Amino acid sequence: MGVDPGLARTGYGLIRRVGRDLVPVAWGCIETPAGEPLPGRLLMLHRQLGELFGRHHPDCLALEQIFFNRNARTAIEVGQARGVVLLAAAEAAVPVEEYNPLTVKQAVTGYGGAEKQQVQKMVHMLLELPVRPEPDDVADALAVAICCLERWYLERRTVAPP
Numbered sequence: 001m002g003v004d005p006g007l008a009r010t011g012y013g014l015i016r017r018v019g020r021d022l023v024p025v026a027w028g029c030i031e032t033p034a035g036e037p038l039p040g041r042l043l044m045l046h047r048q049l050g051e052l053f054g055r056h057h058p059d060c061l062a063l064e065q066i067f068f069n070r071n072a073r074t075a076i077e078v079g080q081a082r083g084v085v086l087l088a089a090a091e092a093a094v095p096v097e098e099y100n101p102l103t104v105k106q107a108v109t110g111y112g113g114a115e116k117q118q119v120q121k122m123v124h125m126l127l128e129l130p131v132r133p134e135p136d137d138v139a140d141a142l143a144v145a146i147c148c149l150e151r152w153y154l155e156r157r158t159v160a161p162p
Contacts, residue, residue, distance in 0.1 A: 001058035001094070002145025003049075004137045005085045007077040008032060010045055011137030013145045014056050015127065022146060024127045026056060029138050038080070046084045053092035061089040061096045062148035064104055064140070097148050104140075107147035119143050 004011040014025040030048045032041035063085065066078070089096050102112035109122045120139040124132040126146060133139040 001052070001056065001060065002062045002141040002143065002148065003085050004064070004140035004144065005078060005081040006137060007041060007081045008034065009135060009137045010081060010085070011135070011139070011141035012052060013133070013138060013142030014058060015142065015145045015149060017149055022127055022149065024129060024142070027133060027138050027142055029135060042080060042084050045081060046088055049085060049088035050091065053088060053094060058094055060148060060152070061085070061094045062144045063096065063098050064144055065098045065100045067101060099144060099147050099151075104144050104147045107150050108143045
């Protein structure tokens with residue numbers, strides 16, 4: 001399960017591997033109302049993530065590592081939402097993997113400097129989705145899930161048997 005945390009919108013995407021194919025299971029966006037006080041918004045996010053973990057029982061939660069943001073308020077809000085995501089994963093006993101944005105873009109597009117639209121297009125193609133995943137938060141969540149699953153698959157295939 002990949003998650004792109006944010007206070008206003010948190011994208012999520014669940015995929016699984018069937019043979020060599022990546023199969024989308026569920027994807028979407030958790031939105032919290034801007035007029036709601038911060039504690040209430042974080043609680044909404046926590047509850048909805050808990051429902052997702054309970055419904056889908058993911059093997060792993062994949063997140064992008066935090067990068068420096070010039071807007072301090074946005075960075076703090078993302079950090080608070082990210083903390084809620086990590087808490088929900090810990091409560092569900094789901095291990096967490098983190099990847100830097102370059103690694104995620106490289107895994108999905110083959111180029112670490114890819115633009116958001118390129119990532120969105122490749123996620124659409126790789127998962128054979130009926131439409132491009134929107135908003136960006138959903139595409140980013142699916143991209144980090146793809147990265148995690150591909151890395152896991154490669155590690156299992158390249159490890160020599162005991």
